Amino acid sequence: MNKKLGASPRVGIRDVAAAAGVSPTTVSHALSGARAINAETRARVLDAAQRLGYSPDPRARGLRSARSYTIGLLSDNIATTPYAGLLISGAQDAAAEHQSVVLALDSNGIAEREQRGISTLKNYRVDGIVYARMYHQQVSVPTELDGAHIVLADASSLDLSYSSVVPNEVGIGTDAIKHLTSVGHRRIGFVNLSESAPAVMGREQGYRQGMQDAGIPVDESLIVATTAGVQGGREAARKLLDRPNRPSAIFCFNDEAAMGVYQTAHEMGLAIPNDLSIIGVDNLELVSRALVPMLTTIALPHYEMGHWAVSRLFEPQEMASADRIHRQLPCELIQRDSVARPRS
């Protein structure tokens, strides 16, 4: 007991070679498909490998072929942010499709930890790096990463020399408004953050676009910028609802803000969705399913971003050409119970 994993003398490529009556080279190529092999020989090798439970040691493989079969994932706070961990899951799945694995390192937003993370990834000779953020933001890639094979996830950078994948922020706005106008709303408030981030700008643009698409002139007083968090949502709702001609629906920057709007609506005796329809962004199940009534919201494609980023790292064009792709992924509207047609 307490043997090391694989203590039973691991079967190596020589064992398979012996069993199949061929050379190790042939086994290697039969398994990797790197060169043409007689079909029958190949079958014999595959069979032997299977029987012996052989699978190549990625370290030895990498040592020789200058690949590590490992992708690095450098993030700020993803591991500790609700559901953003899905980005990691997506990355893992994509890596697995290429017989690779992901080494996820979370800097927790601390610069020094990021530095160490970069060193670690370099040490482990990762084949590529996903540089990710927990929410869509503009980043500048650390210079220590220069020359590395990098894709940005849930982040974009000023210089466009890295491929990147982010949510379609404008689409989030237009989809939300489209959903609201389609059930009859015309006075629609927008609770936005008072920061300058891609998500903030994009969703506002989408809001304006959506209103325009519905032929509704934008009433600037219906757009209120507030601070992050539930508290911000409460305050913004107060401004929006505490007036004679209040909106019949509110599009919230995220679910947290929406939660604040719920609270204010409750205080004011407004019934959701009949007196006020609400739509959020994030699909934080913990919040959106807990609210009464359950919140209609737009889910961010975390899993998909992680998957796309890693897949991209494996594409030959990414390696070869200078053409970078900047992809915006669509976001899904999750219909629950906080939207209804307006009264009257």
Next chain:
Amino acid sequence: MNKKLGASPRVGIRDVAAAAGVSPTTVSHALSGARAINAETRARVLDAAQRLGYSPDPRARGLRSARSYTIGLLSDNIATTPYAGLLISGAQDAAAEHQSVVLALDSNGIAEREQRGISTLKNYRVDGIVYARMYHQQVSVPTELDGAHIVLADASSLDLSYSSVVPNEVGIGTDAIKHLTSVGHRRIGFVNLSESAPAVMGREQGYRQGMQDAGIPVDESLIVATTAGVQGGREAARKLLDRPNRPSAIFCFNDEAAMGVYQTAHEMGLAIPNDLSIIGVDNLELVSRALVPMLTTIALPHYEMGHWAVSRLFEPQEMASADRIHRQLPCELIQRDSVARPRS
């Protein structure tokens, strides 16, 4: 541009050896401390290594020395569960302290994915495995892992042949009750889950213990088992509060249940904390800070469990002896605004 990471011909042990005027062997030993080296020579080597920015390739190292400098972390849904990702952070930090890295694989609760994860970890020749769960539960370690070097995190198993680390569930209960009784509560409700899990049993035991410690006989009708989720909290609160002699405080199995209790209290026109004090477990910031008033709760030691588990893997005793440690970590009470002394 677009060179591979470390394309600039990486400095190897030979370069350092040349620069320091010694053999590669000496460099290796000077850096690893595996054998005695003349202090001056050693200094020269260290200096050269530093200057050249050398650090050994873990793959080559591992290939020779039968270690991979990699710890595997096999979990069910940790990456996608709010804040449980902290367990991974803790594991990473502990691994870094031992020049290692963690390969985190999330099965998403799918058996087939777990199987593949195990194969992957075996392939990568990890030095040890943390078998983790997103919440404290009883597990049986897959037989495929037999012979591996394993520690359980946020999980325990029937056979005690693996070291494990879990939250002190009983302590959670006694701490909660102690806090409540210390401000004067005597009729304290307990909203528990109707499952049979270590957390459920442990917290109830802690509740009883806490009441006993305060010299208060347990009123069985004050303990109500309900389903998981906010909805369960709402129903349980209804049972507890809709009676003449209602409790002045409620200890909730978790924050979600607490959220449900808040909602019911609101509906019934009960003011928190003055009419009803509430205490939760989990410290889901998204929930506990969002509620009005903010929720007093008990935080689970996710980070610490991850850290402990990996640290344990590196301890020689763990390797050598059959003595397994089953550790219960203390949990911190986070005081916010949902507890006050009862109305006379």
Next chain:
DNA sequence: TTGAAAGCGCTAACAG
């Protein structure tokens, strides 16, 4: 206290 040689498990380069 140090160095030279061998080899971890695999794949690339070079034959045939």
Next chain:
DNA sequence: CTGTTAGCGCTTTCAA
């Protein structure tokens, strides 16, 4: 289509 040889970068043996 297949095999032989060499060597990835390091650490371990063995020898001095």
